[in-house]
Amino acid sequence: MEAPRLAHTMSSPTSPCEEVIKNLSLEAIQLCDRDGNKSQDSGIAEMEELPVPHNIKISNITCDSFKISWDMDSKSKDRITHYFIDLNKKENKNSNKFKHKDVPTKLVAKAVPLPMTVRGHWFLSPRTEYTVAVQTASKQVDGDYVVSEWSEIIEFCTADYSKVHLTQLLEKAEVIAGRMLKLSVFYRNQHKEYFDYIREHHGNAMQPSVKDNSGSHGSPISGKLEGIFFSCNTEFNTGKPPQDSPYGRYRFEIAAEKLFNPNTNLYFGDFYCMYTAYHYVILVIAPVGSPGDEFCKQRLPQLNIKDNKFLTCDEEDGVMVYHHAQDVILEVIYTDPVDLSLGTVAEITGHQLMSLSTANAKKDPSCKTCNISVGR
Structure with missing residues (x-):
């Protein structure tokens, strides 16, 4: 009707x-x-x-x-x-x-x-x-x-967005993704107490937790998908991660190939903004056949890891090469535990910019760039 x-x-x-x-x-x-x-x-x-x-x-x-x-x-x-x-x-x-x-x-x-x-x-x-x-x-x-x-x-x-709706969001995100820049690491900022707790209570392994309600109200991963949040954007003039962060002064860095490789699948999760000019794209990396992979396979559009507008992984001269979109902020969710011994933890030299945090951030329902014609 x-x-x-x-x-x-x-x-x-x-x-x-x-x-x-x-x-x-x-x-x-x-x-x-x-x-x-x-x-x-x-x-x-x-x-x-x-x-x-x-x-x-x-x-x-x-x-x-x-x-x-x-x-x-x-x-x-x-x-x-x-x-x-x-x-x-x-x-x-x-x-x-x-x-x-x-x-x-x-x-x-x-x-x-x-x-x-x-x-x-x-x-x-x-x-x-x-x-x-x-x-x-x-x-x-x-x-x-x-x-x-x-x-x-x-x-x-009512239900969450279907794959059809998410594909519409994906296509809108592709329009503004911009050119691709090289990256070499994924990184995760937290407070020192977080990493101390991981070492003492979780055997040195960061554990997946349920995603918060940030982003689109209809996103099927909010409040349901378990994963670990990582960033991967770099500064265009240095090719390295920015020294500032909204999430804490201590940063875990891990080589990109340890999380993202031909043994993982990549999914598009969401596209949103928070009443600002910045736009965010949520991607999910899941080891093939893992519970997270099965969850995403049923609900999210899958991306070709070698050829997409947001985050790519390809082999050049026997070496894995990684690129990310310049004009959107990527929020990457990895669905399995990650051991701290696979990377390094160090204090950043920049500032903790709390105003840029997306924790439980609500999407701007009036933005024509990142909304589709279904309920917000």
Whole structure:
């Protein structure tokens, strides 16, 4: 049920666009409250004879669509001409009470065989909890509607971005990636206490942890993929990692070939910005056949390690050569443990720039460079 554009103001369910509404299309309308109170100008009357939807089922959930069906008594079923759907974001009790609430989405659809699809990126966002309730309705000759009582309220959560959506993000990121620069190491900045803890409690091996919620709200790796965060960008004039870092004054450096080689797979994870001119690309490196590799294979677009716009690994004259994109900041997640003995830990000479940290950073939903036309 693909919804046409939402009307800004409507005083009744009668829409001038109704003649062009197809079988599975929706139109925004102004409906009564769920408690049965009707607005005086709504043009909606209530009549108990219409069957009330019950046993509502939600299926085929994506990041911006779902299918809905329900059971109804056969009594007066043939009088039903429309379905009214009340869709709302589930209230977050921990949210800021002074923040403006999301406007509820009221939809009307012509009565069609169930299940029917509700689709619309302007009122459905990925990985978001919603409530939905349904009425049956019968349109009268004067344009008014007779409606049933509201159904019970059902809760569901939309899905993450699919590979199709991530491929759209990938293509947008490729446009601004820029030329490729050489690199020789991956590096990870942390506080001294972090490395001391790794040595004392984890046998010298850095352990994967669950990725935070930074980046796109619909990213399938946020809060799910386990890995270790690395950087690889270099300064164009020195070819070496920058001396400043947002994450800590101590840096672990490891030769690029120890993490990224023909025995690893490379995946595109996300593309985002934080209300700044800088754009970030998240890549995932996973040893072939590892649990992280299996996770990514099902959810993320895979990149050719020798030929892509972000991070490459190729052999030249018997030596592995590595390049990274100059115009985006790469955030690399390695999905297996990494032993500190494989590299070196030393204090950086630059500054700790906390303002550049992307920990749990929220994506700018208005940026045309890094957003796609599905829920943010």
